[in-house]
Amino acid sequence: MKAQTAGCDAIVLGAGAAGLMAAATAGQAGRRVMVVDHAPHAGRKILISGGGRCNFTNMDMGASQFLSGNPHFAKSALARYTAADFLALVQRHRIPWHEKAAGQLFCDRSARDIVDMLLRECAAAQVDMRLSHRIIDVARDGGGEYRVETDQGVFRARNLIVATGGLSIPKLGATGLAHDLARRFGLRVVAPAPALVPLTFGAQDREWMEPLAGLSVNVGIACRSGTGRHAREVIFRDGMVFTHRGLSGPAILQASSYWQPGQALDIDLLPGVEAGRRVLDIKRDRPRAGGLAMLSMLLPQRLAQVFAQAYLPEGQLAGMPDAVLTAVAHQLGAWRLNPHGTEGYVKAEVTRGGVDTDGLSSRDMEARDVPGLFMVGEAVDVTGWLGGYNFQWAWSSGHAAGQAVAERSG
Template sequence: MTSPQVFDCIVIGAGAAGLMCAATAGQRGRRVLVLDHANKVGKKILMSGGGRCNFTNLYMEPDNYLSANPHFCKSALSRYTQYDFLELVSRYNLAYHDKGAGELFCDDKAKDILNILLAECETGDVVIQTDTAITAITKQDDQQFVIDTPLGEYRSHSLVVATGGLSIPKMGATGFGYKVARQFGLKVKDTEPALVPFTLSDAWLTVAQELAGVSMDISVSCRQQTFNEALLFTHRGLSGPAILQISNYWYSSDEISIDFLPSQSVAELVEQWKTSGEKATLRTLLGYYLPKRFVMTWLGLISADLGDKLAKQLSHQELEKLTQFFHHWTIKPSGTEGYRTAEVTRGGVDTDGISSKTFEAKTTPNLYFVGEVLDVTGWLGGFNFQWAWSSGWCAGQYV
């Protein structure tokens, strides 16, 4: 029988957090092995940001994260900041740009970020092994972790779980990390797809399908949270950055409220048009502010002939309906598109059982959890990658 290979630290998961942790630990002189069941590393990095990887955000705050314990993320985010990661990428002369709102993207391709992480791992002499399924994990009396795989047995002093969440299963996502957490006595918060499009049903689905491809800047609210970004109608329902953002806060019985014209007041516009004796129809006038297809459909939902009316012909009741439909459209989505298209997973390993300084499990010495597997979910815009860098780096100081 082949004797087991022994390392100081084994990291399960070759994604953003796992590679960051491995590189950090390796450069501290630790002998590190990274195991991943997928056929190649960093798959989620490669497909993120439309292939350009929104790798961090200049305007990073703890308020950009959801967790049952909103304070948990503060320590890591303050010890390894967005500027620390920028210092790393600048050492590799990465060309990047700010797409707006502090969202930093690669000028070229997401693989540039992955290559930096792999180069950092190489500097730390990290061993990376893909196509390795883990069949069992045990902790011996001598405190070593034993990892059983079809390729043999591996042992280590420290074990890091960086397996991510359930999002995008075609990329290899599984609930393995939650299973390990439960095995070692940790609680797992309920998981849900997050940063995910909404689905609609019945008549509203028909409307969405008619408008599929139409996009506009909106304001959307749910549970006292509001985002001002773009909405996109799809053949399944509603998408776009604003919808993905609010989905982090949405639960299945919730309604969302949308203002399609957040920078203007329909009532004030109508009053202006009346005063100036505007001869153009309502459909034409609103078409200056919103996509024409949307205007025609939305006015038609109020009444068939509304779009052909002049401002001065509107009744008080019609004006009230206009205001309601354009500024306070409220709908209960039938659901989301699920983990298939969700960018992240809300919920995960309960942070009450994890040290916010070291990321070590309080129940099990030398067992660590980093990245998306934890109950920490960031907004759209580079926040989840920064959580991977921060949590991975912090754990890498201790493993």
């Protein structure tokens, strides 16, 4: 092992979105900052995001688009460093971008532009970047200084910013280090789980699902979170895709962040359509049509066949009681399925749960009872919707911690 290295104002664990933002923010205020990461390259998760173009923020940003044990926790950081602030940084670096869907901003060229921008910001701040450093131990001595032992040296600082992310996408080196450190320093961790992830189904459901693999349909899914005065419902209207193991697509990924094992999923296959009236109108206009023909007017052919076999008798619509058709319409508007599980962290875009926000300051992300310890980004129990929200949380929470280090070290 190399000789011990002189201390600095802050050590940032993790060279991802939140870590690089925190390091650049503190460094540009004149603080001595070191970034330590076991990976050989910075920003690996940024590079694969958004199909390689990085959905780096969303202009429709607020705490309501995040799941957390404290639905108000994200407000302060998001207000202090906004989507407009990050977009201004992108524009200052002359990175071309476009709005792909309402509010969702992507790079025109490549996610590499965002990583390079953050590295330039860190370089301008003279941040000491230590990549390919395996972390062996992290401790805090009696004088309040943090000691980070790696396989290439021991580093010390008065402030420690933990930005090592969650458990999603382990092939990129994701670990539970942030959660382990939180527990070590006495912070509670809300049970982590995969989020923004495809859902899987049992063998019985897969029998009829597998022939539908690759089929896409626009749906509406109502999701609920919280209890009591924090209870709320949100409806996601977007695409759903059948897979060989279950369901995916934007609407399903969104719903997966709310889904709990054992819960059913109610899917509206005709969002914005009054299904009961529609099927009776078809019966009136085309009484000699069969049930499959009626369903084919409402659904893709393959899915219509599944519904006809499951819910409709053979014969012409004229011979079917209105009550039967109304029951089918109810299925179309609230098709109840029972997921078996998820594709896990391998396919999850983010990790739900994490460091309990009750133990952190919402203003600067510092642990309330552990001075100088900050938790940022995906490591925290703040999980955004699909569409750039999680990156903005990384920018905002990282900036909050970096600003706090800048203010107290001055």
